Amino acid sequence: MSDAIQIAVIGSGYVGLVAAVCFAEMGHQVVCVDNDESKVAALQAGDPQIHELYLNDLLARHRNTNIRFTTNLAHATLAAQAIFIAVGTPQSENGDADLSYVEAVACEIARSLTSYKVIVEKSTVPVYTNEWIRRAIERNGVDHLLFDVVSNPEFLREGSAVTDFLHPDRIVIGADHPRAADLLSRIYAPLTSGLYYQQPTAIVGPCSAAQTPPLLLTSTKSAEIIKHASNAFLAMKISFINAVSNLCEAAEANVEQVARGIGLDSRIGPRFLRPGIGYGGSCFPKDVAAFRAVAHQLGTDFGILSEVEKINLQQKKRFLNKVRSALWTLRGKRIGVLGLAFKGETDDIRESPAIDLIHMLLAEGCTIVAYDPAAMSRAAAAIPATPNLTYAADSYAAADAADALLILTDWREFATLDLPRLKQSLRYPIVIDGRNLFDPETMTQQGFTYFSIGRSPAYPATKPKPHANSVL
């Protein structure tokens, strides 16, 4: 396709693995390193261990040809021209990013560095991290002419990670030396030249040979800030619409209409204006906290980020109150829960608002029967086992004999449920939807009492038959 670059990717988490596989798809020679032996063994056998569209296919396509997996970092980096660091940057107790894994990898790279290499920050890191990496490598006795450190932030979303990587809105390369910028530009050339999109086997997405992704060259510090600022801005958009949804509830307006009205302004845009039970996942909560911590360390007051976090936390509590006001009391109630993942189309439960709500409902004495198309085994491993929480084989089984059904994740399959069958399964036809998957009018026509976010509660026109213990 164009010149193949020798690449090492350190870390086989979401970002590392997707980047490694996509670089292989772009025609490069990739070695992906992880210190977790069982993970590497699984990857060598073709099992990506994460639920991500196209990942299995691309792994099968390139395994043992363009991509290899190993636990041996020194060996993997020996021939590499570019080394991508994609290890975790978890949140430390005071909110800032814990960079100890990044530092450990930088020191390990330094110990085996014998020829010029570009070291690339792919993990989300605070501004100045590139300088710390450079210092750590020099401290290990490596001449500064033997390497450059660049920042190449990744904007992929879980659930559409492969498409996002190969069809990005933009490619950001933060480099302070032209030779490093040049190598990174060559790595992305199959996308920026459009050659990749002309291949018959190319993953289809918004980019094409006629519409290639723009490549933005910046300083390393700007690139680091671009990543944090992008995630913080998106989280802010979500908290903003969630705050508006609360206002809509108070004013008996409809947040979906309001969001559409706001989003049609091209300066604002319609995306990330979906109200719900708050944002979760491995990035937004951590990155908002880290960006706030960085701003504080640099003497800048970024109070809006604290507000974004506050609204996000309140959103879950408001939803619990919504459930309470729908059911009057919670102790002993049987609740069907649809969704455990932090968003639809992924098996990831990290910082999932659904999991937080399950903990809250269990603490209130509810009995929960939960269903998620992909995240049940992860949830079962993360939530301490209790007879009050069981897992169902499908949505209808979760709803079976339940006092109410809660929708906590926006899985596409939930939006197409067979409503008459769902109603038949439930003990009381009450749906409390934390993701606004349904139209209130449709729900009431089907005989449900329907609560959602930022819209008035909706009741069926003809009241259901009164029941001895009816909560309606």
Ligand code: UDX
């Ligand atoms: C995010 C960024 O989008 C991505 O660019 C970055 O690289 C990593 O972090 P991800 O965490 O995979 O990606 O999920 P995303 O689709 O952004 O959703 C994050 C959270 O926000 C989810 O809990 C989702 O349900 C919630 N969300 C998203 C809303 O509540 N409303 C919206 O309108 C959009």
